[in-house]
Amino acid sequence: MKQQQTQRSYKPLTELEKKLITCHHCGSDSFVKKRKSRGKKRHQIYICKKCGRHFTYNPEKSAKVHIVNPEAEYKKDIWDIRNLGIPNSIGQYCYKLNFVGIEQPWLMTPAKQYIKFILSTLSFSSASEKLLAIKQFSRFLTLSYPEISSDGIDRSVVISFLAHLASSKLSVSTRCARITGLKGFFEMAYQNEWLGVTRYLVRKEDFPKRPKSQPRYIPEHIIDQLIEHLEDLHAPVQRMVLVLLECGMRISELLHLKSDCLLQDKAGDWFLRYYQFKMKKEITVPISREIVRVLQEQIRYINENLDLPFSYVFTANEGGARKEGFKPTAKLMTRNSFVRYLDKLAEQHSICDSSGKPWHFLPHEFRHTVGTRMINNGVPQHIIQKYLGHESPVMTAVYAHIHDQTMKEEVAKFHGKVVNISGQIVEEVIPEAQTEDLQWFKRTVQAQALPNGSCALPIISQGCPHANACLTCTHFRTTLEYLDYHKQELKQTEKIIQKAEANGWQRQVEMNKKVKANLENIIRGLESND
Incomplete structure (x- = not known):
């Protein structure tokens, strides 16, 4: 009886439904029916095969009904990039650019022109970051120079804004991002005569000195405690931890790992193929047979416990991370849910750092841990760069200083x-x-x-x-x-x-x-x- 109901719930869709219905989260038209919603007005609920999210058919939210009309969209104060014909990135769930925070009328039009240019050359995230810089500058002008016009923007105003940023609680990297966005905006405004500003309003010396990047790796005694109590995690979460500890993937890459990620060559060696959202490229790295078994076991687990197609390796718990037990559902686990599982384990077993402070797990620390271990084991930097998918040696060099510190510690142990x-x-x-x-x-x-x-x-x-x-x-x-x-x-x-x-x-x-x-x-x- 249950099988008949399941087959009836997932009956094939008509051609008209396939044309109209799309996931309003990711825009995919690959989905299956699940159930009817509760209440008087019952709606059909669908599950997206791409992002694993539930959605209902809503013409206002459906990506299919987004009519590409850039000129009409540019006139709005909130842009939806899907209406601009800009394809969304893998794993992207945000599509809006909000200009509402820009309070000066003379600043609004140049800001839109600048963001329009950025969208044509860079990514949506870059456009969002630069828009934040312009909006923060607008708020500063409202508070400090309420009557100022475009002709009044000079070096003294910029210096005041730099002082305003320095007095804020923003990190050095965030301040640099704000200054970079403003610098690019003023340069474009001068070149295209959008504003009556002079050149070099923002200069090289205006950027605060960035602290040397330090890898945020997990100490070995924390790793030992995590491995010791690993069996207290749900089996899928255990497998996620093991993959992160060997492969050093970003959490977004792990959550979007496809079920066809395993490759084997003629010599019998195994490789893991996955997509790097940050670098916008697919990479393939060698992995151990232990991790191959872990991933194969997880794929079998998904096939045995899900009644509908799911193209990813890891799923979310049907009741969320706070619910006891784990029942897989055709939905991607979120980063926060993964962190919640690990923090709950740390609290349960009193996993603390060297000072006795409870340890809070951050997914990206697993990536830094892998890089640190490799550099300490004498792996050449160019190999680490390729394995982690870094774009330049500078990114890999962050781990290099750990080698010096480790060597000092080992020398100290040897000499005594x-x-x-x-x-x-x-x-x-x-x-x-x-x-x-x-x-x-x-x-x-x-x-x-x-x-x-x-x-x-x-x-x-x-x-x-x-x-x-x-x-x-x-x-x-x-x-x-x-x-x-x-x-x-x-x-x-x-x-x-x-x-x-x-x-x-x-x-x-x-x-x-x-x-x-x-x-x-x-x-x-x-x-x-x-």
Whole structure:
């Protein structure tokens, strides 16, 4: 009986329905019927095969009835890019450009001209970002220069706006985006004579210095706790975590992973193919057989638990992330739902950082974790660039400094401590603030390498005052790396002392006894647990 109802619910659509009905979320005309809505006025509910969302047929929202009429749309204060004939990007759910926040009439027309130009050359997101810059500048003018006209826009007004941005709570990157949008707008307005402004209103020195990008990777002890309690997550969410930990995908790329994502070559090796929304390209990366099994298991899970076609690997829970249990539905999981699952796990098992603060998982941190692990394992940057799908080496270089920090930590673990001839620890922790240039200065100018350690006497000094007597010099430094060397040298020194005493060479006895005492101090200092 249930099977008959299911077949009746998903009966084929007529040609007229196929022409009129489209998903108003993504504009796709690939869908299936599901059920009737409740209430007096019952409407047919459809499920989009592309984005997995539910929708009803509404001529006002349906993408099919959007008549492409750019000239009429440009006259409005809220543009729908679908009416402009601009194709939507994969995974895009926003289509509106709102000019309502621009309060100066003389600013509205140039702003529309500028955004119209941006849409013809760049993406919808770029146009949205630049429109935000113009709207924020308009709000600033309303508060600080309510009576100003286009002829009054000069360098002093721009400087005041820069000060306004600096006093706001915006991040440096957001401030730079606002300044970039305004700079492009003024340049276009000058070139096309949209406004009576002069050139170079916004200059290079107006941009705040961007802090060096730091990868936001997940510490290994957090990863260990996550893996330890992974079985407490629902099986589909477990598989999502495992894929992120190996492949370093963006969360949007994982959520839109297609069921035909797995490829195999003639040698039997497996590859993962997916689309990068940010770079607008499809990439293929090698993956392990463990992840292949994880994805194959998830695909079987989808086929066995869904009664209707679904072209994606991962689905949402029918009751949402807050509902106990997991029943897959033909709908894409949202980023917030995925985060909610992980945060709930962190709260349940008290997963905290090194300071004891509860850990909040961010999906993009998995991508940074993969990049950090690869750079620490010595994978060449150009390989990491290709694997993560970076457009330029600059994007991959963000992970490079982690290698330096990791190397310092590993060296510290290996050396353990640095001692002088008295066995006293003189250097234990390398300051994190030291740059590569400072490290080079320290190695090249301030210290001399020796077969059994190093000399802290600067090279630029007037030479060593000791004659072949580093083991009696206060500038001598050594580490655990040379412990075996020092033990052998101690044995040789004891033999020299025995021979010198037997021959009555008192000077050699006195000199080598000092060396012996210092070697014993060095060995004792390196082997101690203090």
